[in-house]
Amino acid sequence: MGPRAGRALLAGLLLTVSVVLQVSVLSRLPLPGATPDLLVVVVASWALKRGSTEGAIIGFAGGLLLDLAPPADGPMGLTALVLAVCGYLAGLVADEADRSAFAPLVITVLVSLLSVTLWAGLAALVGDPRVSWSALAGQWFAQALYTAVMTPFVLPLVHRLLGRLEPVTTRW
Amino acid sequence: MRDSRRARIVLAVLLLLSLAFVVLDARGSADGLRGTASNVFGPLERAATSVTRPIGDFFSAIGGIGSNAERADQLQARNDELETRLRELESDAARVEQLDELLGLAGKARYRIVPAQVIAVGPTQGFAFTVTLDVGREDNVRADQTVINGQGLVGRVVSVGRRTSTVLLAIDPSSSVGARLATTRQIGLIDGRGDADLELQLLNPRAQLEPGDALVTFGSRGSPFVPGVPIGTVTSVRGTPGSLSRVARVAPYVDFNALDLVGVVLGRPADDPRDSLIPPSPTPSPTASPAPSPTSPAEASPGSTQAPASPGPTATGG
Numbered sequence: 165m166g167p168r169a170g171r172a173l174l175a176g177l178l179l180t181v182s183v184v185l186q187v188s189v190l191s192r193l194p195l196p197g198a199t200p201d202l203l204v205v206v207v208a209s210w211a212l213k214r215g216s217t218e219g220a221i222i223g224f225a226g227g228l229l230l231d232l233a234p235p236a237d238g239p240m241g242l243t244a245l246v247l248a249v250c251g252y253l254a255g256l257v258a259d260e261a262d263r264s265a266f267a268p269l270v271i272t273v274l275v276s277l278l279s280v281t282l283w284a285g286l287a288a289l290v291g292d293p294r295v296s297w298s299a300l301a302g303q304w305f306a307q308a309l310y311t312a313v314m315t316p317f318v319l320p321l322v323h324r325l326l327g328r329l330e331p332v333t334t335r336w
Numbered sequence: 337m338r339d340s341r342r343a344r345i346v347l348a349v350l351l352l353l354s355l356a357f358v359v360l361d362a363r364g365s366a367d368g369l370r371g372t373a374s375n376v377f378g379p380l381e382r383a384a385t386s387v388t389r390p391i392g393d394f395f396s397a398i399g400g401i402g403s404n405a406e407r408a409d410q411l412q413a414r415n416d417e418l419e420t421r422l423r424e425l426e427s428d429a430a431r432v433e434q435l436d437e438l439l440g441l442a443g444k445a446r447y448r449i450v451p452a453q454v455i456a457v458g459p460t461q462g463f464a465f466t467v468t469l470d471v472g473r474e475d476n477v478r479a480d481q482t483v484i485n486g487q488g489l490v491g492r493v494v495s496v497g498r499r500t501s502t503v504l505l506a507i508d509p510s511s512s513v514g515a516r517l518a519t520t521r522q523i524g525l526i527d528g529r530g531d532a533d534l535e536l537q538l539l540n541p542r543a544q545l546e547p548g549d550a551l552v553t554f555g556s557r558g559s560p561f562v563p564g565v566p567i568g569t570v571t572s573v574r575g576t577p578g579s580l581s582r583v584a585r586v587a588p589y590v591d592f593n594a595l596d597l598v599g600v601v602l603g604r605p606a607d608d609p610r611d612s613l614i615p616p617s618p619t620p621s622p623t624a625s626p627a628p629s630p631t632s633p634a635e636a637s638p639g640s641t642q643a644p645a646s647p648g649p650t651a652t653g654g
Contacts, residue, residue, distance in 0.1 A: 184377065188384035193395050216343035224350040228357070232373030233381070240366050241357030248350040252343060290358065 170329045171218075175210075178322070179226045182206045183233050197306025203230060204279045205314050207247050208254040208272040209322035216255030223251025239290050246282045250275045269315050276311040277304055434597040437486020442599055445564055445609035449484070449599035450475050455500070457595075465508035465530070467491075467595055472499040475600075480560035482553070482601040487615075488566035488589035489513065489553060490598050501600070506534060506567070507592055514554035515567055518611035520544060523554055526567055526586060534568060534586040541582050545573050550614045551586060555604070562601050564609030589615065 186202045193200075203226050211219025227244030254275045261267045284300045360366045397404075435451060442449045452475075456468035471477050473496050483490040483503045491505040504511055511528040515536065522545075524538040538545060549570045555563025568588035575582050 180377075180380070184380045184384050187377075188381040189388045189391075216340065217346045220343065220347045220350050224354065227354075229373070231357070232370055233377040239358050240361035240370070241354040244357060245351060245354035248347060248354060252347045255343065256340075290362075 167329055171214075171326070174325055174329060175222055175225065178206060178210075178325070179203070179222070179229055182226065183229045186230070187233055195306070195310070198280070198303040198310065200310035200314060201276055201279065201307065202314060202318065203227070204247065204250060204276045205272055205311060205318045206322060207251045208275045209268075209315075209319040210326070211251045211254035212258050212261050212268055212271065212319070213323050213326050214255070215258055216252045219251030219253075219255035219258075220248045221251070223247030223249070239287070242283065242286050242290070246279050246286065249282060250279045253278070268319055269312065272315045272319065273308050273311045276307050280304065280307050431597055434486055438484070438597060438599045441484065441486055441488075441613055442601070445562075445613055446605045446607075447484075447562060447599075448602040450477060450602060451597065451599050452477075452501075453597060454595045465505050465511075465528070466494075467503050467505065469501050469503060469598065469600065470499065471600060472497045472501050474499055476602055477501050477600050482560060482562045482565060483598050484565050484601060485590060485595065485598045487591070488568070488613075489561070490590055490592075490595065492560045493600060503598075505592055506588060506590075507531070513561055513567065514556055514559055515551045516554045517543075517545070518550040518552055518614055520549075524551075526551065532587075532592075533571065534588055536570065536584040536586045538582045538584075543582065545570060545582055545584055547571055547573065550611065552609075552611055552614060555608070562604050564605075564611070564613055565601075566614045 182202050186199070190200045190202060207219065207223045207226055210222045224244045224247065227247035228241070230243045230247075231240040254271060257271055261271055280303050281300065284303075357366065438449070438451060441447075450471050452469040452471040454467045455470045457466075469477075469483075477493060477496050479493050479496055481493045483492060489506055491503045491508070491511060493501050494504045495502045505528070506513060506526070507528040507530065509528050509530045513526045515524050515526045516522065517524070517538075520543065522538055522540055522543040524536050527535045527537070529535050536551065547570050551567040551569070553561040553563055553565040553567060555561050555565075566589050568586040568590075570584045571587045573582070573584045
């Protein structure tokens with residue numbers, strides 16, 4: 165249970181830091197279109213290394229934290245749901261990701277776009293009045309851009325942290 | 337190791353959990369959880385903010401550069417606008433003060449006046465001795481009317497157009513004004529010299545004359561001047577009592593360099609204001625109280641129709 169506990173601890177720390185950074189720092193930057201979604205990048209990175217199961221769990225946990233942490237305004241649980249799905253899907257293609265250098269980046273960007281779309285769709289279902297097609301379209305472009313910028317920094321970091329915890333190190 | 341079936345089961349469980357949370361939140365039961373989370377995350381967020389705020393502000397400043405520059409321009413334009421208005425208001429305030437003084441003076445003596453503005457100054461080197469006013473025949477201005485301002489005598493009208501008129505100032509060398517000493521009622525003549533001061537020549541060479549004595553217009557019938565308009569004060573006396581001439585320099589009350597708002601006196605007042613219009617002087621000099629009794633200001637020879645100068649309270653209280 166050693167490595168698993170270690171991973172759980174790492175997950176908790178990583179998610180807490182990401183949520184705090186996202187809410188206190190990233191949201192404050194006057195960037196147009198969308199807020200850079202650090203959490204989805206962390207979740208996708210984790211899933212790409214550790215697979216769908218862990219990806220889904222990490223996504224759920226991170227989403228729930230984001231829903232709970234102030235300023236929590238959306239319906240609680242939505243982000244958890246969306247990120248769980250995203251983590252699962254990212255984990256599904258984890259095998260293909262190992263093949264090329266660009267694949268993780270592309271996958272992460274696509275997953276982030278999916279997260280935005282899913283979120284908007286579910287929010288509309290629940291009745292949140294702020295969702296609209298035009299807003300969503302603007303978010304797609306911005307989200308893709310910011311995710312593409314963040315991934316080259318975040319993904320290697322997550323992978324390295326995970327790698328430290330693995331009992332067997334694979335040499336590249 | 338990617339166990340797809342296990343992953344699917346896990347995902348399904350998590351989705352159900354999420355939906356459970358949504359329902360819970362919709363029913364309002366999740367607020368306690370939120371409260372706990374805010375207790376945990378609040379301090380973390382505050383710490384993160386305090387550390388990163390300078391960076392955020394920096395980016396905000398950059399992002400706001402365009403709008404800041406625009407706002408700065410707007411503020412600058414508004415500032416210029418307000419400064420112009422302030423200057424206008426200040427000059428309006430100065431005008432109002434002049435008008436006040438003018439009307440005060442005219443009101444005391446019950447002159448009927450037409451207020452006018454000096455719109456041009458006659459061209460001469462040094463002092464200009466004529467000015468143009470913006471009132472004329474249409475405003476009932478006629479030649480040989482007295483022109484005053486809040487401080488005293490300015491001059492007389494010499495020519496009148498339809499809407500303008502020309503005034504010969506008292507300091508013009510060709511200007512000659514019948515005058516009276518306020519205190520002793522001695523009669524004399526005040527001439528302009530073409531410079532800042534006027535020259536007084538008393539009719540009675542033996543009359544007492546001292547620096548500080550105030551002079552008003554004599555205003556005899558037929559003279560262009562109305563009686564009682566303050567002219568100036570004696571500054572220095574030449575010649576001694578008994579000599580053939582008693583000449584004195586007079587400093588006018590009016591600042592001929594700063595003429596702006598003036599009044600043209602349309603009609604002679606019913607009563608001679610005597611010395612009631614003279615501004616209170618720093619050195620206490622007894623002035624006669626204005627008697628509303630009609631005194632004929634015509635052929636008054638010194639000593640005949642004059643009441644002895646009785647020291648009484650100054651009547652300039654208005």
